[in-house]
Amino acid sequence: MPLIVEEKPxxxxxxxxxxxxxxxxxxxxxxxxxxxxxxxxxxxAYIEWGGNRILAAVFGPREVHPKHMALPDRAILRCRYNMAxxxxxxxxxxxxxxxxxxxxxxIREALLPAVFVEKYPGTAIDIFVxxxxxxxxxxxxxVTAASLxxxxxxxxxxxxxxxxxxxxVGDWIVVDPNHxxxxxGDADVPMAFLMEEKLVTLLQLDGPLTEExxxxxxxxxxxxxxxxxxxxxxxLRRPYEVVRLEILKGGE
Amino acid sequence: xxxxxxxxxxxxxxxxxxxxxxxxxxxxxKGVLRSTKVGLADIRDGEIRxxxxxxxxxxxxxxxxxxxxxxxxxxxxxxxxxxxxMGIIIPPRGLRGPSRAKxxxxxxxxxxxxxxxxxxxxxxxxxxxxxxxxKLRGGRIYVINPTRVPRxxxxxxxxxxxxxxxxxxxxxxxxxxxxxxxxxxxxxxLLFEKILQKIEREAHVSGLSDRVxxxxxxxxxxxxxxxx
Numbered sequence: 001m002p003l004i005v006e007e008k009p010x011x012x013x014x015x016x017x018x019x020x021x022x023x024x025x026x027x028x029x030x031x032x033x034x035x036x037x038x039x040x041x042x043x044x045a046y047i048e049w050g051g052n053r054i055l056a057a058v059f060g061p062r063e064v065h066p067k068h069m070a071l072p073d074r075a076i077l078r079c080r081y082n083m084a085x086x087x088x089x090x091x092x093x094x095x096x097x098x099x100x101x102x103x104x105x106x107i108r109e110a111l112l113p114a115v116f117v118e119k120y121p122g123t124a125i126d127i128f129v130x131x132x133x134x135x136x137x138x139x140x141x142x143v144t145a146a147s148l149x150x151x152x153x154x155x156x157x158x159x160x161x162x163x164x165x166x167x168x169v170g171d172w173i174v175v176d177p178n179h180x181x182x183x184x185g186d187a188d189v190p191m192a193f194l195m196e197e198k199l200v201t202l203l204q205l206d207g208p209l210t211e212e213x214x215x216x217x218x219x220x221x222x223x224x225x226x227x228x229x230x231x232x233x234x235x236l237r238r239p240y241e242v243v244r245l246e247i248l249k250g251g252e
Numbered sequence: 253x254x255x256x257x258x259x260x261x262x263x264x265x266x267x268x269x270x271x272x273x274x275x276x277x278x279x280x281x282k283g284v285l286r287s288t289k290v291g292l293a294d295i296r297d298g299e300i301r302x303x304x305x306x307x308x309x310x311x312x313x314x315x316x317x318x319x320x321x322x323x324x325x326x327x328x329x330x331x332x333x334x335x336x337x338m339g340i341i342i343p344p345r346g347l348r349g350p351s352r353a354k355x356x357x358x359x360x361x362x363x364x365x366x367x368x369x370x371x372x373x374x375x376x377x378x379x380x381x382x383x384x385x386x387k388l389r390g391g392r393i394y395v396i397n398p399t400r401v402p403r404x405x406x407x408x409x410x411x412x413x414x415x416x417x418x419x420x421x422x423x424x425x426x427x428x429x430x431x432x433x434x435x436x437x438x439x440x441x442l443l444f445e446k447i448l449q450k451i452e453r454e455a456h457v458s459g460l461s462d463r464v465x466x467x468x469x470x471x472x473x474x475x476x477x478x479x480x
Contacts, residue, residue: 042308043306060308060336061308061310061336062308062336063336063337063338072373073373114262116278116288119310120310120336121372121373122336122337122372122373123336123337151261151262151289151290151306152290152306153306153307153308154289154290154304154305154306154307154308154399155289155307156262156276156288156289156307157262157263157288157289158262158263158278158280158286158288159262159263159264159286160261160262160263194263195263196263196264196265196280196286197280197281233261236261236290237259237261240259240305240456241259243453243454243456243457244456244457247454247457247459247463
């Protein structure tokens with residue numbers, strides 16, 4: 001079997017601020033979102049973010065199994081982040097591992113503040129985030145898609161959650177790190193916001209940043225999230241708009 | 253901030269100030285009224301609410317629901333009512349004769365029941381005491397998204413009346429999105445399914461009754477007007 005050897009690019013970012021994929025430091029990768037594509041789930045969303053391909057599905061509120069996990073005053077929110085065996089350059093051993101268990105927890109906690117769990121006592125809301133193809137930043141793309149799947153399932157929410165990562169490469173703060181920057185960059189800050197009130201629901205840090213760099217990362221991340229948020233809202237509206245336009249056209 | 257019948261999304265600001273928050277609207281810390289769901293804004297008499305376009309069925313006291321018996325344990329009957337919560341029917345004590353016979357339900361039976369009590373914490377208590385309530389015989393069951401039920405019924409029951417007039421009187425709509433229909437012919441059954449699909453898909457665009465009427469007329473089943 002040929003061994004896949006990844007090589008570090010000579011320069012991750014040029015002096016002019018050109019990145020390995022040609023983006024500037026503030027540019028996000030192309031994003032495509034579709035909502036409601038799984039008819040068997042109560043809510044669903046599919047996102048293409050750079051090279052990432054992610055499906056998010058939501059079931060619930062539904063009966064809790066096992067029953068003893070149910071809470072009398074609110075719904076329990078459960079999340080499973082899972083990578084397909086074919087989602088990585090080399091086959092990933094299927095099943096939960098240390099990393100995916102942690103990401104499941106992190107995604108759950110990024111979404112929990114947005115959900116009115118107290119409206120659904122004694123029930124469960126299940127979120128599934130399936131990574132079909134991974135290309136850096138799967139957790140933030142996963143949160144972004146899962147938040148839409150929740151809205152699509154008609155679960156009462158305080159608002160949508162948008163996530164984005166910001167990294168550091170040398171002295172550059174780069175928005176939405178790509179695979180190379182994720183692998184060989186100096187720092188990585190994934191973050192998520194409850195967008196309407198700009199409350200932070202996820203903030204992780206991997207790698208050293210000065211205080212100024214950290215502030216800048218947060219600021220740039222917040223600005224980039226605004227762009228992603230617009231795409232989310234558009235995706236959520238689109239199915240209804242399509243039907244509306246179709247009827248308007250047919251009525252002529 | 254929004255106009256009547258605008259499509260709104262979770263978190264979207266609807267209004268600030270002396271407006272009453274209605275269904276699926278919450279007030280944030282700064283006093284802004286926001287939607288909790290994808291739906292249509294409905295502004296009326298100083299109140300703003302959201303008519304949801306997605307979501308499951310949460311029982312409310314007084315709702316008429318249709319369910320299937322999923323478990324009979326001694327005296328109590330558990331009913332699947334297309335919800336996160338299982339409905340429960342408990343026969344009142346001291347019943348004899350024909351009034352007791354109503355409670356002889358078995359697995360898979362379809363029942364029309366009323367939500368008698370539900371507080372969110374315990375199982376919703378259903379009642380089949382009352383005219384027309386109880387086991388439904390014959391007919392077919394259709395399940396739609398519970399958020400579309402108001403559209404199947406229509407303003408002052410206009411849609412339901414239209415359907416009963418054109419397709420036959422045996423239509424019962426449960427608030428939980430389960431609909432019972434006893435069609436005259438298979439063609440009626442298929443047309444009814446088509447109509448429900450149309451209502452589900454196009455609920456957010458006004459002029460729905462006209463489009464449904466058009467569908468019925470184009471099907472050629474119109475002649476058999478069910479009005480007595």
